[in-house]
Amino acid sequence: MKPAIKVENLTKYYGKFLALEKIDFEVREGEIFGFLGPNGAGKTTTQKILTGILKPSGGQVSILGYDMEKDPYNAKRFTGIVPDETNAYVDMNAWDNLTLIGELYGMPKKNIEVKAKELLEIFQLYDRRKDRVKGFSKGMKRRLILSMGLIHNPRILFLDEPTSGLDVQSTRLIRKMITDLNREGVTVFLTTHDIEEANQMCDRVAIIYQGKIAAIDRPENLKKAVKAAQSIEVSFHRQVEIIKELEDLPEVDEVRKQGDKIRLFTREPGKVIRPLVEYAHKNRLEFLTLNTLGPSLEEVFVKLTEDKESVAGV
Ligand SMILES: Nc1ncnc2c1ncn2[C@@H]1O[C@H](COP(=O)(O)OP(=O)(O)O)[C@@H](O)[C@H]1O
Ligand SMILES: [Mg+2]
Numbered sequence: 001m002k003p004a005i006k007v008e009n010l011t012k013y014y015g016k017f018l019a020l021e022k023i024d025f026e027v028r029e030g031e032i033f034g035f036l037g038p039n040g041a042g043k044t045t046t047q048k049i050l051t052g053i054l055k056p057s058g059g060q061v062s063i064l065g066y067d068m069e070k071d072p073y074n075a076k077r078f079t080g081i082v083p084d085e086t087n088a089y090v091d092m093n094a095w096d097n098l099t100l101i102g103e104l105y106g107m108p109k110k111n112i113e114v115k116a117k118e119l120l121e122i123f124q125l126y127d128r129r130k131d132r133v134k135g136f137s138k139g140m141k142r143r144l145i146l147s148m149g150l151i152h153n154p155r156i157l158f159l160d161e162p163t164s165g166l167d168v169q170s171t172r173l174i175r176k177m178i179t180d181l182n183r184e185g186v187t188v189f190l191t192t193h194d195i196e197e198a199n200q201m202c203d204r205v206a207i208i209y210q211g212k213i214a215a216i217d218r219p220e221n222l223k224k225a226v227k228a229a230q231s232i233e234v235s236f237h238r239q240v241e242i243i244k245e246l247e248d249l250p251e252v253d254e255v256r257k258q259g260d261k262i263r264l265f266t267r268e269p270g271k272v273i274r275p276l277v278e279y280a281h282k283n284r285l286e287f288l289t290l291n292t293l294g295p296s297l298e299e300v301f302v303k304l305t306e307d308k309e310s311v312a313g314v
Contacts, residue, residue: 002065004029004156004187005050008143010059012045012211013044019045019173022059029064032178032188034197034219037183038297042211043191044084047160050189063156080154084161084191086141087148088133094120095129098151104151112151119147122177139170146174156187163197175201195226195297209301225303229295232264232272235260236285245283249275261289 005027012020020042027033037043048054050061052072060067066074075095088097095116102112120126123143133141142162149157159178163171178201182188192198198205199219206216215222241247246255246264251272254265266272269292280287295303 001029002060003027004031004064005033006060006062007046007050008060010046010049010061011057012042012049012054013057017020018211020049020056020151023208023211023213023214025216027187027189029187030182030185031203032182032190034198034205035189035191035208036193036198036205036297037208038193041193041208043193043208044160046151046208047081047083047158047189047191048268051079051081051158053081067113078155080149080152080157082146082149082159082162084159084164086133086145088141088144090134091132093132094125094136097144098147098232101148102151107152115151115153116147119150123147123173123242137167138165142166143173144172146177147268150181154186156189157181158189158191160191161193162190164193193297195295195300199223205305207297207301208297213271214301215304222300222304226295226300227267229303230266231293231295231300232266232269232276233289233291233293234264234276235261235288236280237288238285240283240285245279246276250278263293 003026007023007025009109010020010023011299023046028292035043035046045054049056050063052075060069061075062068064078068075076200091307092100098116098119099112102116105282120129123146125140125143125147128140133144136144146162149159162174162178166174178188178190190202202219204216205219205222207214207222240262243255243257243262246252246262249264249272251266251268252264253267256263256265263278264272
């Protein structure tokens with residue numbers, strides 16, 4: 001079976017700035033593939049290139065076996081696009097926006113109307129179909145652009161941070177819609193900066209950071225890296241010079257000094273607190289701050305790259 005998406009050596013420069021550096025990956029038909037990375041990582045750039053909106057500086061993209069450069073018509077035919085910003089006409093109502101897209105895809109009028117009604121009902125917008133999009137909330141707009149990406153029954157759906165900044169109800173509705181569609185056989189390319197979303201929804205996840213892919217794996221394996229990037233941040237009433245003793249505390253993997261704060265990396269933050277308090281007591285240190293920090297994507301990225309290097313070094 002041909003991969004749904006195949007990307008080789010994909011590179012993108014904006015002027016002199018290298019936004020994507022030789023990216024490779026494949027998405028299998030029928031999977032939900034997460035594309036996880038912090039702001040500015042290159043997610044939107046990648047999605048735009050994969051959907052034929054933006055030209056790459058180098059490399060190949062093929063969709064269901066069709067080369068994006070040589071055969072853009074077929075490469076774009078089976079894909080639905082949900083961009084990061086509203087592409088709806090805000091002065092038009094929801095119904096007209098949706099049916100217009102159907103017409104652009106050359107669908108028969110009858111099919112457009114049936115599908116538009118079905119989608120607006122699923123996304124709880126049918127009662128508002130005659131209202132101008134201008135008055136819609138962020139969540140309503142996002143649900144409308146999802147409908148617009150789905151009107152022509154795409155086989156591959158590209159979503160650029162579809163739930164970012166949305167209320168709980170819209171988020172839940174959108175996630176359910178994505179899993180339902182996937183169950184019906186739609187391949188999903190899901191861009192997100194939310195680790196939890198990627199873990200919950202995806203079969204496999206690629207982690208992208210500064211235009212490079214750090215890892216592609218099943219969420220279970222990425223979760224381990226996420227766990228290893230947990231930490232406790234402390235500061236004391238005076239500077240501590242001896243880090244060694246902190247490193248020797250049980251369950252502490254690594255200690256780093258950051259300004260007046262000390263970060264203790266650990267898989268088990270709960271088990272570090274008591275020994276840490278005892279350490280402070282013994283050294284007559286008073287706590288100024290003590291926080292448990294979840295991992296940031298940057299730290300997960302660093303963790304993954306370190307692991308890769310240590311494996312390569314063996
Ligand atoms: N049109 C552009 N011109 C110049 N730089 C851009 C342009 N679009 C994006 N960039 C830069 O490329 C990098 C990747 O951006 P983007 O793909 O939007 O990341 P993400 O979607 O992961 O937040 C960022 O550093 C961004 O500032
Ligand atoms: Mg983006």
